[in-house]
Amino acid sequence: MDDFSPSDLKTILHSKRANMYYLEHCRVMQKDGRVLYLTEAKNENLYFNIPIANTTVLMLGTGTSITQAAMRMLSQAGVLVGFCGGGGTPLYMASEVEWLTPQSEYRPTEYLQGWMKFWFDDTERLRAAKSLQRARIKYLQKIWQNSRELQNEGFIYNDSLIQSALDTFQIRTDTATNSQELLLTEAQLTKNLYKYAANNTGQKHFSRQHKSIDKANAFLNHGNYLAYGLAASCLWVLGIPHGFAVMHGKTRRGALVFDIADLIKDAIVLPWSFICAKEDASEQEFRQQILQSFVDNHALDYLFDTVKAIALQTGSEQQTQEPTQ
Structure with missing residues (x-):
């Protein structure tokens, strides 16, 4: 050394x-x-x-x-x-x-300062939450439309069931007046995606239960926590504390990690959890599939770009250069 x-x-x-x-x-x-x-x-x-x-x-x-x-x-x-x-x-x-987290005093301050400029304003915080939800769907569209593997398993972005669920989600997101309404809208979309995935993989009686021992539920738990790891890493590098959430509740210490992880969970973790459960994959095989999908689909890049754009209150690509780390 x-x-x-x-x-x-x-x-x-x-x-x-x-x-x-x-x-x-x-x-x-x-x-x-x-x-x-x-x-x-x-x-x-x-x-x-x-x-x-x-x-x-x-x-x-x-x-x-x-x-x-x-x-x-x-x-x-x-x-x-x-x-x-x-x-x-x-x-x-x-x-x-x-x-x-490593104790570095040299992480950038501009993203924390940008986040704080809007975070204490209820209207601006809601706007940021809606931006996250739209980015979530944008990423799902990109991954599902470009992945031949997912398409072969029946995950078709242009399917009428998916489009109907997304249309409802978009309308309710645009008209939401508080984060609680956004959370209810998110929950309904996720429920529809679970149903769609379960039907595609022959698990028609699936029920989302965090403590269930069936493979689909276990893989969802496992994959979600891998996504939380990437979200936590993104926020640490940008210097934004995990407690400044925009959706999951201002009193929950790690809530912003959950907000950011949601950007990639539906697009990658959800479909592969059901596919791997159908194929009776081992835990290690599932983990390797998820991690490889994160890399192939530039999941961490997407987290960084989205969080930085919201923190700086701009969608300009000129502001998405990674800081010195």
Whole structure:
């Protein structure tokens, strides 16, 4: 490590990083200037390298531990670390992943200042919430129209059922007068998308239950928390605290993470949760599918661009250059 400075480990911008890790039953440590995780095999211990300079989030599940030296290196590389329950989700859905963020004093201030300019104004905060909802649908349209895999599985953006649900969603979003109305509108759209996905994958009796053990529900939980990891990373890099939500409630400490994660959940996590459940995929296979979809569809880029545009109150592409990280 003597040959590297913290800035060297941040040469890959967060929005361009390709890796996100969930680990369980292992020990994370620093060895020879690298961050490794150690697993105990039957006759030997196995070490695996974590490429921290190209990693956004490290999620530590059941049976994990981490050394102080490893945390120091992860902090230098700007990697968020979260302790979570088994499978990448909390043991109880009321719990939150506790994100440990690197303590950097050199993150930009312009996005926090921009966010604060509108956040205390109810009308402007509602306008920002509506912008997030429109961006959410824009991303869903882009992904579903461009993905041949999703189309082959029956997820057709121009399907009359989808268009009818989106038309209703658009009208109710435009006329909403408070965030509670937006949340109800969002809930109705998500319910329709669940029904559409369940019918496409032969799970017609599906019911969304966070504590259910069926694969579709378990994959939805797992995929959503992967999206939360990306959202938390985006907000940390831009210097916007997680408590300044525009939809999910001003008194919920991590609510802005949920707001931002919603931008990509319906487009990617929802359809692949049902598809992988239909194919009886393993948890690891599902996780790899979601993470690869995030990379292929530039999900983190989209989070950064959307949040920055709202913070700066402009849709101009001239304002979407990533800050020095």
